[in-house]
Amino acid sequence: MAATRKILELNAFDMRAAAGLDPDVANLVARRRRVFGSASMLFYTRPLNLVRGEGAWLIGADGTRYLDAYNNVASVGHCHPRVAAAVSRQMATLNTHSRYLCEIVYTYAERLLATLPRRLSNIVLTCTGSESVDLALRIARAVTGGTGFIVTENAYHGNTLAVTEISPSSASREPRNPHVFLVPAPDTYRTGSSEVGPIFAANVRKAIGAMKRKKIRFAGLVADSIFSSDGIYPGEPGFMAETIANVRKAGGVFIADEVQPGFARTGRMWGFERHGLVPDMVVMGKPMGNGYPIGGVAVKPDLLETFGATSGYFNTFGGNPVAAAAGLAVLETLEAENLQANALEIGAYLLTELEAVAQRFKRVGDVRGKGLYLGVELVRDRKSKKPDRAATTRVVDMLRDRNILVGIAGPHGNILKIRPPLCFARDHADLLVKGLSDSLATLDSTVEG
């Protein structure tokens, strides 16, 4: 996958190398390489050897504490005691498949569905986001009779065979499935906030037209509302509305991939809420169980019924009692710790602070995002807006040397991806901002010196 492969090109550890590493780390790298092969990707030229996690922190074998501004799976915080306790309790009580009755599963499904628009009143539980997107594609094909899907140019939606085909960021070296049509992401940095809505709508309309000319029936549009791997573009509230209206007019469905923006990350429970939309399906994954593998597809009942009439679906362990316990504990934690409000508040604070950093370093072309999903785009110069991949790699490594973890997004690998656990606090934000600012200063002095 390009999203990861690009990072691999940039700043991943070369599995064939071991020189200069701490002997314990070198030993683990060798063991890893033996079992997983050389293609298995490891972050950083000096890989982290982790032994513990707590809140926004990951802790290394040597006691180093890393501030985690990257992980969205442990979304309510690493090893959250409420989730760990719920999983432990349920693991010791009952864990079986979904063909028997088990109350906790329905309690969870009810609470989860209560967070969604009323029309999305059914849910199919799976084990992963990839399984969920894959199922959503099957449902979309069944209800529309179509096979043509539209996604953005650098989208990533998961890892199954079918989902890889709608994930151009990970399938860049494979032949493209001719039923998959790509549109540019709504790049607010290069085209301006007010224009992306009409441009995006026009591009989707064009893709629907191209599909028609090739006699491919339109099935739907798959998008996460923050355009995560394209480069983090939340855009103005409502900008997707025209596009989605067109999708429906053309007979397609809108599948909202909420694996990234969902579960309060953007300061709302769901990313699509910012656009005033009701998707036909909502796909959930990663943060749903704070690390316990669980995913789901929320769907309008008539769509599920149509699918069920021609196809079958059974997921042995989708919606097992332990997954439900984990999911329930996540919902409870979001509420008890007010994490949605925290994402909004700390996200806004962090955005303001990053904008201040941008004032001081001309390398920073743009700072954007929503809630606790922010992007910092590094460019060669602000006029050409030419992506600066090399500087981005350097900054990620320099932050790692300062024990701060961030990622990279975008097709040019020049956007710092800041996506911390939702328990991120003001002092965590301050540490991150200081680390970034120091790194940029060092980079300037190195280059200029």
Place this chain on the structure above:
Amino acid sequence: MAATRKILELNAFDMRAAAGLDPDVANLVARRRRVFGSASMLFYTRPLNLVRGEGAWLIGADGTRYLDAYNNVASVGHCHPRVAAAVSRQMATLNTHSRYLCEIVYTYAERLLATLPRRLSNIVLTCTGSESVDLALRIARAVTGGTGFIVTENAYHGNTLAVTEISPSSASREPRNPHVFLVPAPDTYRTGSSEVGPIFAANVRKAIGAMKRKKIRFAGLVADSIFSSDGIYPGEPGFMAETIANVRKAGGVFIADEVQPGFARTGRMWGFERHGLVPDMVVMGKPMGNGYPIGGVAVKPDLLETFGATSGYFNTFGGNPVAAAAGLAVLETLEAENLQANALEIGAYLLTELEAVAQRFKRVGDVRGKGLYLGVELVRDRKSKKPDRAATTRVVDMLRDRNILVGIAGPHGNILKIRPPLCFARDHADLLVKGLSDSLATLDSTVEG
């Protein structure tokens, strides 16, 4: 999926009905129906409402203890304390993705690979069996350049879009992918033990020929060595060898789906061992984490390398530390409790006892299986061997009324599927045999009376 859909037709609860149910059960059924939709399948006309599991037992809300002779996920026993403790400990310590180093993950991978033939020295960890089969298909396509797969007529390999296409038992109402070729399962009951080998080889050869004529390049054969959903046919040791040699000669790979027979169920660690084979890929799922979602593809390193050169794969939570802890605890339990030997010993005992039952009831056409995966085939009469679906449904329901859980296999829904946790003991086997014998006697007297 037909495997489950057929059971649905047979003896599943009709989600629209609620008359005559215990009010608590009726209430749960209504809640379930509201969230999952009416297509979501529930076993039995009187569904089980479960609250606890332990060893070979599932326990209902009213205190009823059900002997579980069906579940292969909780393979080392429901809520096994060693697995529950390992998961609890690791959940509270560290749970993150695989792009950082984490020793327990490699320790697990090493132990797991040590149980496999030496040439299968790499593993890709995933979250489910379906994700694993899906990945194996992608690898097979990449290394052979082919797209044509051969599977048995009623195979079930998983639930993603691509895997559903090679799962005729679940895709029976969907249009068949023209790249998928079906061969009859090695039905030892109807064709005899010594003949199935050559017949199976001839059928696969024919399918390869048909593929060639349609200019579809052969990618591989996917089979679980016990032909589970086809009707449970372990066959004589070695009978698959000729077939696999032909597959390789024709440029294809052999993908062993060990989701069903793997992890000691048949009395060997892996089902393919009975045939003296080294598969090109081994797919793992269900029992691997005793309920914690984990899957994997063991693969020859050169295949993985070829795949990695043209494709990318990343599974956020495949091989996370908690999954590794669960997997490790399962391997330790298999060893500490001698479960492989137990599967062999109790399986042989149970087979003998079931054969004795078959002597007494002419409805039983055949009893077969290996280790703790046994099938009892019910027929109208032994001469025509005509499947008796109705009687099978009745027996499953009568066993449920005796608090014993078994399943159904085969395209005609006439094979009792006996696949208990591996901790099944002699007295459990006796209970099951008595329950079956009583049910068959009651059935005879009802029909004849």
